[in-house]
Amino acid sequence: MLALSECDWFDEVLVVNDEDETSLFAQEVAGIRPLKKSEVYLGKKGPEVDFSVRQRAALIANEADNNHLSHDYVEKVEPNDMLEYKNAGVQEGVFKRLRQGKYGIEARLDLHRRTVAQAREQVYQFAEDCVRNDIRVAIIVHGKGDRTPDPDSQAMIKSYINKWLRDLDNVMAFHSAQRHHGGLGAVYVLFKKSEKARLENWEKHQKR
Template structure:
């Protein structure tokens, strides 16, 4: 197609179009006032909900009597052993009994966020074994999700099923990454020695 054909085709397409009168042209003048506060609130709520990146997808099932354990690279074996043995003081606790998976997802995300804001190093999450559920497809559902979610959280350095006196296979010890404030406090303690 050459330039003359394109011009001719364009002229055919716009034939019959009439220009707008000046009174019909919108120049962006202020119209009625719109209250955006409801939209802003909804956007903030949606943004807060979007912060929770814990997966809602397929999760690999664990059995009610399975031991949960995970350690990121960089966590010393001795530290992991002490965590596994329950030798660290538990500074925070979350109980997920009688929660749905969706509720547990929100609670775990908020709990980890709270622990980090409060410089908590070791916590326990009681998830239950999930062995009393009549339907075998739903056994250990929360436990299975905890196993996945804690691995997805960068602030979780390690976790291990708890000792019997802390809930055994129905609970998990969680070791969190040190915050910058905690690192500075440790550094200052060691400098004073």
């Protein structure tokens, strides 16, 4: 029997072990197919999250906390009463065009079938959104509230609209709408210019 040197024996053992490991690995992976690219993923993929919705919800919650509009006692108006209000800074010509419905309506809020609590939140949010988006003229449809059997509940939303719009700093004027826009069941609202719009207007006049 031929004797092996220590070095030769070590090399032979390595060769035998490599062959054994290769054989064992081949047995273990037998029958396994490679994954297609479409099947490959890293980690566990959960449902897509729309962060814009979360951000919007957080913004609404924050603004709701700042909502100062009252939901306590309100001075009642009648279903067929005309609503009108003009801030001291609004020119007569502007107010006249508003009540005549001659300004383009850029946004609309419909409060039909809303409770007072729901209307309060939506009116506040609507006003914030209008100013944020540089909307100057909008319409709020509140209904006349004349179909309610209980006389004490008639024109309830309309009565609150008459109060809330006066309490909003961004509202410059409002007036009951023309018949083709809802008549006494709706109101035109003139909003204050946003800081951005005022700056752009100032810069435009400076360039003239």
